[in-house]
Amino acid sequence: MKSFVxxxxxxxxxxxxxxxxxxxGECKDLTFVGGQISELSNQQSSNGLCVYRVPSSKLxxxxxxxxxxxxxxxxxxxxxxxxxxxxxxxxxSRSNCxxxxxxxxxxxxxxxxxxxxxxxxxxxxxxxIELIDSPTDCIGITGGEPTLAWDGLLQVVxxxxxxxxxxxxxxxxxxxxxxxxxxxxxxxxxxxxxLTVCVPVYSDISQIHDTIVGTKxxxxxxxxxIYNLERFNIPVEIRTVVQKLNYRRLPQWGEFVYRFFPxxxxxxxxxxxxxxxxxxxxxxxxxxxxxxxxHLDASIRTLNRGDLxxxxxxxxxxxxPRHLWRFSMKSISEWKNVFLExxxxxxxxxxxxxxxxxxxxxxxxxxTAIT
Amino acid sequence: xxxxxxxxxxxxxxxxxxxxxxxxIGEFQFLEENQFQSFIQKRMDITSDAxxxxxxxxxxxxxxISHNIDFLATAYRTxxxxxxxxxxxxxxxxxxxxxxxCTYCHASSVGDNDNALYDMSIETGKRCVDxxxxxxxxxxxxxxxxxxxxxxxxxxxxxxxxxxKANSIQSRHIDFVVCxxxxxxxxxxxxxxxxxxxxxxxxxxxxKDIHDQCRKKRSGGGTYDLVIKNLNWASxxxxxxxxxxxxxxxxxxITQLDAxxxxxxxxxxxxxxxxxxxxxxxxxxxxxxVGYSVDDFVLAxxxxxxxxxxxxxxxxxxxEEFAALLLTKILTPFSTGFVDLQSPSGAGLGGASxxxxxxxxxxxxxxxxxxxxxxxxxxxxxxxxxxxESMFCGQKLFEIARSTTIEALPGCAWCVYQPYCGSxxxxxxxxxxxxxxxxxxxxxxxxxxAIFDLLFRFLQSNEDKVIDVFWSWISRRDLSQIRLENxxxxxxxxxxx
Numbered sequence: 001m002k003s004f005v006x007x008x009x010x011x012x013x014x015x016x017x018x019x020x021x022x023x024x025g026e027c028k029d030l031t032f033v034g035g036q037i038s039e040l041s042n043q044q045s046s047n048g049l050c051v052y053r054v055p056s057s058k059l060x061x062x063x064x065x066x067x068x069x070x071x072x073x074x075x076x077x078x079x080x081x082x083x084x085x086x087x088x089x090x091x092x093s094r095s096n097c098x099x100x101x102x103x104x105x106x107x108x109x110x111x112x113x114x115x116x117x118x119x120x121x122x123x124x125x126x127x128x129i130e131l132i133d134s135p136t137d138c139i140g141i142t143g144g145e146p147t148l149a150w151d152g153l154l155q156v157v158x159x160x161x162x163x164x165x166x167x168x169x170x171x172x173x174x175x176x177x178x179x180x181x182x183x184x185x186x187x188x189x190x191x192x193x194x195l196t197v198c199v200p201v202y203s204d205i206s207q208i209h210d211t212i213v214g215t216k217x218x219x220x221x222x223x224x225x226i227y228n229l230e231r232f233n234i235p236v237e238i239r240t241v242v243q244k245l246n247y248r249r250l251p252q253w254g255e256f257v258y259r260f261f262p263x264x265x266x267x268x269x270x271x272x273x274x275x276x277x278x279x280x281x282x283x284x285x286x287x288x289x290x291x292x293x294x295h296l297d298a299s300i301r302t303l304n305r306g307d308l309x310x311x312x313x314x315x316x317x318x319x320x321p322r323h324l325w326r327f328s329m330k331s332i333s334e335w336k337n338v339f340l341e342x343x344x345x346x347x348x349x350x351x352x353x354x355x356x357x358x359x360x361x362x363x364x365x366x367x368t369a370i371t
Numbered sequence: 372x373x374x375x376x377x378x379x380x381x382x383x384x385x386x387x388x389x390x391x392x393x394x395x396i397g398e399f400q401f402l403e404e405n406q407f408q409s410f411i412q413k414r415m416d417i418t419s420d421a422x423x424x425x426x427x428x429x430x431x432x433x434x435x436i437s438h439n440i441d442f443l444a445t446a447y448r449t450x451x452x453x454x455x456x457x458x459x460x461x462x463x464x465x466x467x468x469x470x471x472x473c474t475y476c477h478a479s480s481v482g483d484n485d486n487a488l489y490d491m492s493i494e495t496g497k498r499c500v501d502x503x504x505x506x507x508x509x510x511x512x513x514x515x516x517x518x519x520x521x522x523x524x525x526x527x528x529x530x531x532x533x534x535x536k537a538n539s540i541q542s543r544h545i546d547f548v549v550c551x552x553x554x555x556x557x558x559x560x561x562x563x564x565x566x567x568x569x570x571x572x573x574x575x576x577x578x579k580d581i582h583d584q585c586r587k588k589r590s591g592g593g594t595y596d597l598v599i600k601n602l603n604w605a606s607x608x609x610x611x612x613x614x615x616x617x618x619x620x621x622x623x624x625i626t627q628l629d630a631x632x633x634x635x636x637x638x639x640x641x642x643x644x645x646x647x648x649x650x651x652x653x654x655x656x657x658x659x660x661v662g663y664s665v666d667d668f669v670l671a672x673x674x675x676x677x678x679x680x681x682x683x684x685x686x687x688x689x690x691e692e693f694a695a696l697l698l699t700k701i702l703t704p705f706s707t708g709f710v711d712l713q714s715p716s717g718a719g720l721g722g723a724s725x726x727x728x729x730x731x732x733x734x735x736x737x738x739x740x741x742x743x744x745x746x747x748x749x750x751x752x753x754x755x756x757x758x759x760e761s762m763f764c765g766q767k768l769f770e771i772a773r774s775t776t777i778e779a780l781p782g783c784a785w786c787v788y789q790p791y792c793g794s795x796x797x798x799x800x801x802x803x804x805x806x807x808x809x810x811x812x813x814x815x816x817x818x819x820x821a822i823f824d825l826l827f828r829f830l831q832s833n834e835d836k837v838i839d840v841f842w843s844w845i846s847r848r849d850l851s852q853i854r855l856e857n858x859x860x861x862x863x864x865x866x867x868x
Contacts, residue, residue, distance in 0.1 A: 095866045112868075140866045170866050204427045206435065220438040227445060248420070252427050259398065259704045260446065273868070301835070305842035305853055306703070311861060313868070326859050333867035351860045356868075 015079040016088070016124060018131045019072065074133045078124065088128050090136075093333075097140035098125045098156065101149040106174050107214035108200075110243055110278035110285045115144055122152025129156060135164035140172060147177040157190040168194055170237075175199040175225030176218055184225070188232035196265060197229055198237040203246045204256035212245055226261060235265035242292060243272055243285040250295040254302035267303055269296070270331075271314040274362040282362060289319040290366040297321055317352045319366040325351070332356055345369040375417050379439060381430040383407070384787035391827055396446040397701060397790040398428040401831050450790070452706030453713060453721065458763060459508035460710060460722030462735055463499055465520035465527060466490045467727060467742075471552050471594060474585040475621055475661045477652040477735070479742050480518045482589055490523045491727040496530040498754040499725040504537055505759035511545045514572075516724075516735070521555045531567055548572050552586070553601040554594050561608045568613070571605050573598065575616040575638065577624050577631035584623040585661065602638055616640050619648050620668060621661040628675035635689070636682065642690035643679070645672055647818055650801065652739050665814050669821040676825070683840045688849055695844040697826055700791040703845060710734070712793035712819075714783075716775035716807065719751065719768045729754035731762055733771060736797045749797060771796050774806035782811025788823040 074091030089096050100122060104115035125141075139160060146153050153171075160169055169191060178184045178197075187195070199222060203209045206219035213219075229236050238257050242250065250269075257267060271289060272278055278285055289296070296312075303310050312324065313331035320328060330353050338357045343349050346369035355363070381394045390407040393399045402410065402421070409415050410431070415422045417433055425431050432439045467489040469480035481489055491499075503513065513534065515527050531547060538545060547569040564571065575598060576582040583593025606614045616635065618624075624631050628645065635643045647668045648654055654661055679691045699707050710717030719733035730753050732738035737749030749771075751762040762768070775794040777783035786792070795815045796807040803809035810816055829837050839853045846853075 093867075094864060097866065137864070138866055205423050206438075207433070217435075220435060220442075223438075223442060249423065249427070252424065256427060260442070262704050268865075301855065304855060305839070305846070307846045307848065311863065311865060313865070323855050326855075326861055329861050329863065329865045331865055331867055336868075 016127055017077050019075045076128055076131045089132055094136055095138040096136050097142050099142055100125055100146040101144040103148045104145040106218055109212055109281050110241055110272055112273045112276040114277050120149040120152055122149045125156050129159045135167040138168040140170045142172045145174055147173050154190045161192050171197045173197055174222055176221035178225030178228050179221045181228055184228035184232055188234050196235040196237055198239055199226055200239045202240050203249055204253045208246055230263050237266040238264050239268040241270045241272055244287045247287050247292040247295055251298035254299035258306035267308050267310040269312050273356050273359055275358045279361055286362055288364045290364055293321055317348045318368050318370055319364040342369050376431045376433050379430055382785055382787045391787055392430055393787050393790055394430055395790055396443055396450055400425055400428045449704055450706055453708035456508040458506045458723055459510055460512045461503035462514040462516050462724040464727050465515050466518040466523040468522045469517055469519040470589055472587055472589045474657050475619055475648055475654040477654060477739050479652045483522055491526055493526055493529045495729045496526050497533050498729055500530060500534050502754050502759050509543050514548045516550045519552055520549055521551050554597045556601045565609055570613040573616050576618050578634045581624045585621055617644055619646050621648055622663050625663055625671045628671055629678045642692050644692035645675055651736050652743060665817045673825055680840050683850055690844045698841050699845050714777040714793050715772035716794045716796050718796055719771055771806055774808055780810050792819055
């Protein structure tokens with residue numbers, strides 16, 4: 001989901017629109033008036049949200065600072081009356097994420113998107129699914145904690161399956177509420193054979209996990225949730241974010257994952273993104289990948305011995321031992337992805353995950369061009 | 372002062388200054404003696420790495436005991452999964468006739484004169500299949516044994532065809548295996564085996580001089596040349612993994628196991644099972660020429676295992692199956708159904724042996740015992756007279772199960788290796804006259820303990836080189852895949868942040 005600030009005139013309600021060359025249903029056109037967008041008329045659609053059309057002839061839209069907002073046919077955009085604009089769906093991307101709620105029942109010390117109280121976006125997500133013309137390979141459902149918006153989550157998953165039966169759905173959840181057997185069952189029914197749930201388990205030790213998550217008891221709730229998912233044959237991905245609080249037990253964590261979750265479809269080990277709460281708590285969480293290379297190596301060896309599939313997210317290749325490069329994923333979406341001047345000389349640049357644009361506050365001391 | 376932590380069940384064993392701790396689901400931890408003392412006296416700092424390692428292996432908790440117990444119960448159910456499968460291995464004795472007369476023959480076979488008295492009739496075979504198919508297991512294995520089963524090939528053909536027809540509605544997965552000395556193999560046999568995806572299991576004791584010492588034709592002379600010729604023929608004819616060989620360690624090859632292993636590699640066999648000879652059948656009569664002590668076996672086994680590990684370093688993928696089996700039990704969370712290492716014993720509950728007359732025994736050894744000494748202690752009944760229910764859910768098997776549940780047997784109950792081990796009621800019966808209560812005094816126990824000691828010495832040294840080989844055996848993957856040797860980049864696609 002991309003965010004922009006866009007100047008809007010005459011819009012009093014939230015607006016969800018799709019870039020389209022032809023009118024869709026009861027949609028109304030959005031047009032440009034003097035370089036700004038206005039609505040021609042305001043007609044409520046049945047689901048309570050206005051659905052608009054941006055004629056492709058009016059593209060590209062200009063951002064308020066004059067930069068171009070590159071939109072493609074089929075993209076879905078969302079405006080609020082305050083002028084915030086987000087691209088909710090990119091038709092040309094291989095993956096898209098739907099943000100379901102910003103509420104969360106955990107408070108992870110390194111959260112990149114700190115939880116916010118407030119209303120859920122389930123209605124928006126529901127309308128968004130209806131607007132999608134052609135599905136991408138994968139649709140992610142994120143939060144906050146999506147299971148807090150329970151009814152909306154089930155509807156979105158169910159409708160996703162109905163409209164796009166071959167699209168993979170990845171639900172990013174802490175699985176705590178899924179310790180409820182009936183909830184896991186309902187999710188399995190909605191998700192059918194296309195749903196994977198990605199669950200963070202930050203340590204083999206309950207008290208370390210609970211400290212990171214900021215909630216006592218979260219570890220065992222997550223484990224019950226994961227076992228319920230397995231009971232209903234929902235594929236599970238186990239994730240961790242390596243940080244100061246848990247890096248020393250990475251090898252034991254690998255063993256723990258293999259011993260107790262040998263059924264997982266994938267394991268993701270992530271480097272820290274120094275934004276959000278991670279930036280605020282930088283001293284408590286930051287650890288340079290160079291300083292845990294041997295722990296990471298031992299962990300991956302263990303997982304690989306057990307024949308589990310795994311990937312490394314958010315690592316620059318120059319901070320990883322060369323034999324681990326094969327696990328490194330280009331995990332940062334293009335529009336957030338930057339490289340440094342140093343990277344221009346690097347022969348591995350095109351294979352590298354690069355950096356989050358927002359992460360300039362802290363970088364590994366191992367960053368160096370590979371030549 | 373409140374207790375800083377609580378113990379969860381574990382067993383332990385001292386080895387010099389080191390203590391091995393193992394819990395019920397097979398997680399293990401090595402501690403130095405002083406660490407162990409501080410742990411059991413509850414003096415350990417709960418924030419220390421040493422304590423966290425113990426907590427991670429679920430041998431102590433600081434709180435939330437009930438969550439830990441539930442968690443372990445799930446893992447325990449997984450480990451004991453083989454019990455849900457019930458009897459999945461069914462061995463049919465197709466004939467007692469054999470054209471060979473091996474010195475250590477367990478089966479007490481007879482000559483290959485064409486005498487129907489010694490063959491399983493087709494009608495008996497069908498009744499045996501009817502009983503075997505009553506087993507609830509979704510994955511069944513039907514093994515044809517002898518004597519030399521190919522001497523009564525017609526019965527094999529009829530039984531396979533009858534089984535396929537009978538299984539057409541339930542369509543359970545059934546593997547067929549013919550255990551043959553290969554010397555009577557014909558094109559007709561191979562064509563039928565191929566068509567029905569049937570595997571061959573044969574015996575190869577080593578290079579010519581070793582093999583021919585014990586494995587002789589009844590008419591005189593060794594069988595090595597013919598076995599190798601037909602082994603190659605079968606390997607080309609059938610699917611690669613449908614041909615395997617077994618060997619028996621005897622007095623004649625125990626000092627030359629490296630030569631035996633080389634022979635297996637030469638024959639392009641991917642693995643070997645270094646099997647200790649059992650005091651049954653002809654082996655008992657010829658014990659002075661074929662037998663040896665458990666200590667002799669363990670020494671030879673260790674040497675051979677090291678030799679095989681070295682072969683793997685050299686790039687030859689070659690597995691020692693007994694070690695692979697034990698390591699799977701030790702290092703993975705999975706259930707490993709192997710009738711000789713189950714608790715309660717897999718004899719009867721995991722496998723059953725059907726005599727030519729339809730008598731049903733809990734194991735091949737039980738059937739051999741009856742044949743040799745007329746002792747029918749381990750006979751569950753007969754396929755003509757008794758029902759599946761009366762045999763497999765009857766009092767006798769119930770008693771055997773009760774006597775072979777090692778969790779409740781003296782000596783086994785507190786043995787550190789118990790979570791990986793099993794019991795052999797026939798061995799206990801032969802040595803001590805009971806159904807398993809004397810398990811911990813048998814040679815079976817002595818051998819297993821020594822091999823567990825050996826494997827745990829490797830695990831304690833924790834050399835990546837050796838551990839990688841072990842995992843390549845467990846997961847049947849090339850060593851280069853375990854070692855992360857292949858470089859390159861991740862071409863997969865992920866949901867981007």
